[in-house]
Amino acid sequence: MNRRDFLLSVGLGYLALPYAVLAEEPGLNQRAQSRGLSFGYAINSFQLVDKIFAEAVIRDAGIIVAENEMKWRETQKKDGPPNYATADRIVNFARQHQMGVRGHTIIWHRKPPAWAEAALSGPDGKKLLLDYTHNIVSHFRGQIKEWDVVNEAVDLGSRTPNGLRNWGPYLENGYDFIADCFRAAHEADPDAMLFYNDFGIEYKRQSAKRDAVLKLLTRLKNQDVPIHCLGIQSHLIAGTDFDERLFRNFLKEVADMGIKIRLTELEVDDKNLDADIALRDAGVADTARQYLNVAFDEPAVIGLLTWGVSDRTMRNVALWQTRADRLAPRRLPLDENFQKKPLWHAIAECFDNARSR
Ligand code: XIL
Secondary structure: OOHHHHHHHHHHHHHHHHHHHHHOOOOHHHHHHOOOOEEEEEEOHHHHHOHHHHHHHHHHOOEEEEOOOOOHHHHOOOOOOOOOHHHHHHHHHHHHOOOEEEEOOOEEOOOOOHHHHHHHOOOOHHHHHHHHHHHHHHHOOOOOOEEEEEEOOEOHHHOOOOOEOOOHHHHOOHHHHHHHHHHHHHHHOOOOEEEEEEOOOOOHHHHHHHHHHHHHHHHHHHOOOOOOEEEEOOEEEOOOOOOHHHHHHHHHHHHHOOOEEEEEEEEEEOOOOOOOHHHHHHHHHHHHHHHHHHHHHOOOEEEEEEOOOEOOOOOOOOHHHOOOOOOOOOOOOEOOOOOEOHHHHHHHHHHHHOOOO
16 A cells, blocks of 8 residues: 555544444434433443443443342341442442433342341331331432332232232231332432332233232322332243233323333343244344334333343343243343344334334
8 A cells, every 4th residue: 555545544544433433323212312211221230341231331221220239138138237339339330321220129029138038027027128118218319210119019829819929028918018118218219200110911911910000009099109100020022912902001091090101121032932043033023012112102101121231141031931942042132242133123113113202
């Protein structure tokens, strides 16, 4: 290459640089924001040291949630004052990048800290949980916009008269206890948006659970409990019977109570799909598209988070969720190299097609 060509190629290189930056598609949250919605990812603070991971989160997320690091088992490992150091890391990262944070989750039957387990079924169980609720919400006051105050309290398999789970604190006057948890959270941060979050309410066969959740929400609302939003986890399974009309009606019923809705933990289980990657990715994207188009049509829906970022860093899935052929599942928006999959593009298009709020 002669000197002139060399200078020309360097010059063109410089010209191409800003162009390449401009040409990068906007991230998912930008697509969401243009309709008044928001998008985010569930993450773990230790994953942020991976540059490619952090960059994907920074590009796509307007809000983040800790996959596990704000759960009680993590924040109060010993019977002593809670330790929020790890959870603080998530909040600091969010602040640094102008993102919001969802607090997940305060009251949850699964995996309480081992030291607390026995106490939870005893006479002091409820007080322990109410004090903890007040403590964690106070610690993050003004920094965490949204709290999953109560997670997965409805369980029809427990066969209790009110539909609540067979778990110590819910057994006697469970509705009243749940109401008190919301009141404690509200007292600790009156500006936080308070959520009841649950799964198993997305599909056609889940009408009974939808009804039990509606019953709980109605009861709370009728008692003027500060509950502002329903979190619908949205762990979808490709190939499952989704009834658009039923789901639409459910969202409307929630909205009519003056309760907002967020899709909090979207992922798409591909265990029923063909092994072929192109077909599988298309099937996963179609499943999400059908679901999101209905959800985003409801004005009370405020946005979406996925339960993980890429197929490389997805959660350890339970045995019943794994594929019979043992191939690695492809449930998330980015692939194992953090490249956008058809699911990423489907989410983006659903935001584009959503009505503006
Ligand atoms: C899961 C995490 O992904 C796992 O790493 C952990 O072992 C168990 O919890 N509903 C929820 C989430 O509300 O907190 C769960 O997260 C997935 C189901």
